[in-house]
Amino acid sequence: MAETFTAAVAEQVGQNLGDALQALTGEHVGWGELMAQLLSQLLISILYLALFVGAYLLLIGAIRLVIGKERAQKPLFSQVRSGARYLAGLGALLAILAQFGASPEFLKAMARAGLMALGFFVAWMIVGRLMKEGVARYGMDPSIRQLVENLLLVLAGTLAVVTVLAQFGFDVLSIIAGLGIVGIAVGFAAQSTLANFIAGITLLIERPFHIGDWVTINGQDGKVIKIALRTTWLRTRDNIFTMIPNDSVASSDIVNYSAEGVTRLNIPVGIAYKESVKAAREVLMPVLLGHPEVLQGAGMEPRVMLTSLxxxxxxxxxxxxxxxxxxxxxxxxxxxxxxxxKEVLDAAGIEIPFPHLQLFIDDAKGLKPILEPLYTKLAAKPAVNK
Structure with a gap:
C-alpha cells in the first residue's frame, strides 16, 4: 500500500514538472533524457575546470622554476600568480557557460569584460607601485597618500564598472548622465558631508598636524590617530577616542604640541615672603637635574624663575x-x-604659604556682653609656672 502511494506521488510530481518544463520550453522533455544531458554537461564542465586548473599549476610551476625560489617570494610573483589564477578562472567560466548553451555574443562580451577588468587591475597595481615609490622618494605624508589612493580607487572603480557594462550593450552615456544627476542630488542632500570632505582635503594639504601629534582642537586634547576624509580621530590620555568633523577642525584654533619637537613644561610653585628665592632655587635644581625624563641639552636647561609677587x-x-x-x-x-x-621644600624648612583670612572683632559692640566676662576670667586666671 505504501509503495503504491509513493509511486503515485512520484509519478504525479514528475508529470507536473514535465508540464512546467514543456510550458517554458515549448517542447516535451523526458526526465531521463534531461538528467542524462545535465550529467554529461556536468562531467564535461568538471573536465574543463580540471584542465584549466592543471594549466595554471603547470604555468606557475614553470615560472617558479625559471625565476628561482628567492624571487618567487617577492610581491611581483604573487601579483603574477593572481593574474594567472584570474585568467584560468575566466577561461573555465567561459567554457562551462558554453556547455550550458550560452550564446556566442554573450561569451564574447563576457570575455572582453573580463579582460578589461584585468587591465584595470594591472593599471591600478602599476599606479600603486608608482605612488609608493613617490612617497618614499619625496617624503609625502601618509595621509595625502591615503587621500590620493581613495580618490583614484573611486574613479578607477567607476570607470571600470561603466566599461564592463558597456560590453554587455548598456548605454554608457545614459549611465554617466544618470550618475551625474544622482551626484547632484546627493550633493544637495549631503552638504555637511561634502563640507567635511573638502575640509579634510584642506587639512591634508595644509597639514597643521600629522598622525601621532598631540594637539588641542576645540578644547579637546588628544593624539591624532587618523585623518579621514570626513573626520579627524583623537585619542585622549584616558584612552578615549574622539571623532571631530573636519569642517569643525578647519574652522577652529589648533594647538600642536609636537610640531617643533621638544616641549617645555611650566610648573608653578609658591614660597613665603620670608623665604629666599635663591635658597629655594638651590633646593629645587637637584630635583630637576636628577629627573630621568627632563632634558638637559644646550638651550634646554631646567630653570627656576621668579615670575610675580x-x-x-x-x-x-x-x-x-x-x-x-x-x-x-x-x-x-x-x-x-x-x-x-613639595618633599624637598618641606625638608629644607621653606614654607609654602596658602591663602588665609584674618578676622578683627575689636569694634564689634554687639558681642561685648559675651566677650567682656570671658576677658575678665582669662585675666584673673593665675599663670602656670613651667
Missing part, C-alpha cells in the same frame, strides 16, 4: 623640557616633579 606668596615657575615621546605621559611627569618639589 602675589598677595601671600612669591610665585616661582619651574621650567623643564621633555621629548615628544613623553607627551603621552606629560601629566605623570608634572605630578612626579611637583611631588618631589
Amino acid at each position: 602675589g598677595d601671600s606668596s612669591m610665585n616661582l615657575e619651574v621650567k623643564v623640557w621633555i621629548t615628544p615621546d613623553n607627551l603621552d605621559v606629560q601629566p605623570r611627569i608634572m605630578a612626579d616633579i611637583l611631588e618631589q618639589i
Whole structure:
C-alpha cells in the first residue's frame, strides 16, 4: 500500500514538472533524457575546470622554476600568480557557460569584460607601485597618500564598472548622465558631508598636524590617530577616542604640541615672603637635574624663575623640557616633579604659604556682653609656672 502511494506521488510530481518544463520550453522533455544531458554537461564542465586548473599549476610551476625560489617570494610573483589564477578562472567560466548553451555574443562580451577588468587591475597595481615609490622618494605624508589612493580607487572603480557594462550593450552615456544627476542630488542632500570632505582635503594639504601629534582642537586634547576624509580621530590620555568633523577642525584654533619637537613644561610653585628665592632655587635644581625624563641639552636647561609677587606668596615657575615621546605621559611627569618639589621644600624648612583670612572683632559692640566676662576670667586666671 505504501509503495503504491509513493509511486503515485512520484509519478504525479514528475508529470507536473514535465508540464512546467514543456510550458517554458515549448517542447516535451523526458526526465531521463534531461538528467542524462545535465550529467554529461556536468562531467564535461568538471573536465574543463580540471584542465584549466592543471594549466595554471603547470604555468606557475614553470615560472617558479625559471625565476628561482628567492624571487618567487617577492610581491611581483604573487601579483603574477593572481593574474594567472584570474585568467584560468575566466577561461573555465567561459567554457562551462558554453556547455550550458550560452550564446556566442554573450561569451564574447563576457570575455572582453573580463579582460578589461584585468587591465584595470594591472593599471591600478602599476599606479600603486608608482605612488609608493613617490612617497618614499619625496617624503609625502601618509595621509595625502591615503587621500590620493581613495580618490583614484573611486574613479578607477567607476570607470571600470561603466566599461564592463558597456560590453554587455548598456548605454554608457545614459549611465554617466544618470550618475551625474544622482551626484547632484546627493550633493544637495549631503552638504555637511561634502563640507567635511573638502575640509579634510584642506587639512591634508595644509597639514597643521600629522598622525601621532598631540594637539588641542576645540578644547579637546588628544593624539591624532587618523585623518579621514570626513573626520579627524583623537585619542585622549584616558584612552578615549574622539571623532571631530573636519569642517569643525578647519574652522577652529589648533594647538600642536609636537610640531617643533621638544616641549617645555611650566610648573608653578609658591614660597613665603620670608623665604629666599635663591635658597629655594638651590633646593629645587637637584630635583630637576636628577629627573630621568627632563632634558638637559644646550638651550634646554631646567630653570627656576621668579615670575610675580602675589598677595601671600612669591610665585616661582619651574621650567623643564621633555621629548615628544613623553607627551603621552606629560601629566605623570608634572605630578612626579611637583611631588618631589613639595618633599624637598618641606625638608629644607621653606614654607609654602596658602591663602588665609584674618578676622578683627575689636569694634564689634554687639558681642561685648559675651566677650567682656570671658576677658575678665582669662585675666584673673593665675599663670602656670613651667
